[in-house]
Amino acid sequence: MEYYKYKSLNEFAIKGLKYKSPEKLNRLKDPKNKPSVEILIDISNMFDINIDWLLTGRGPMLRDQVPQAVPSPTGVPLIPAEALAGYGAGELVITEHMIEHRYVIPEFRSATCIIRVKGDSMSPTYLPGDMIAIKKIDAKTFIQWNKPHVLDTVQGILIKRVLQSESGYILRSDNPSYPDITVPSKEVYNMYLILGLIRFE
Template structure:
């Protein structure tokens, strides 16, 4: 993940914390009166200004500068001074109350690569989580991990590079037909919509991109299942 991608995640985090209502609002807090100028920076059309990360971190004292620069650690730092960085005008009391619970502060989600997912599902969960970058995203409460969408088979629902939150389910789960799942198969990790098959021992795997054909797979060939609970879209 690049520094710019981490910056975009920080923008989403600041919005979810009530620092601003949207990306344009964050831009104004950073001193960008022109929406187009801020958009060019965020979309990589111009380089990040030298002081951009410092200004971004100044919007909330819990933003982890080291994570933005290197990817080491978490998006937010956990300390007793968490609330110092809130903007009073945009302060959201319910969000603040949510984060003052220590158990919530410590609930971070590991970002796991498709390759690491194979080991993760094989039982090496703890070692994979320890080595993965971790994120604290309040709206994904109850999810187990994050993965990056690769390819365009689920476009326009998900774009290549989007990050989806997943909740792990048991193999004997009751499927919610037409929902998007992350499934581990002998051919690798797939992010697909699962639909009912005419054969009770199979499920139908469907892509939202009509250029990709649907296919069926035996339920017995599903090595692991997780339902998608949210998405971070990289614009």
């Protein structure tokens, strides 16, 4: 395993990523384990590496080689849900190589993008394969409580209903098999309101 210009995983963690200890990266000594989204974000920010390249292997490796988003009036872009992750509290930049398709739907004109649903935690409201139109919101200003949202979190991309909690948010699934999750607000980087869905029979 290579650690950029550092000699060991410990040195990479402490000197490269400025961690206080290497514990966060110790699990990566096993080549079968993959780094968490949080670690990938840290690597992206510290070494100016394109997060899309880290997640998917697509596009240029370095941020300064990433093409700027191209405004288009021809529809709302469909992108992989994973592309929402890795921006911290920054703005999502949708580049052309991320876009799988565009949909012209008047009701979704204000949408930021469209993503596909994975998993059954929000079943029967949203099923695997459904496409949902989402709009980025400022969670510090206004949240429609108990409405379904897409959240970019430390744990990854989640689709949940958002309820208020003293320590942050309660994230609730529509599928009763999944328990509530309580997360501190600082662990939620970005939040998107679900405007509607597209379902193919």
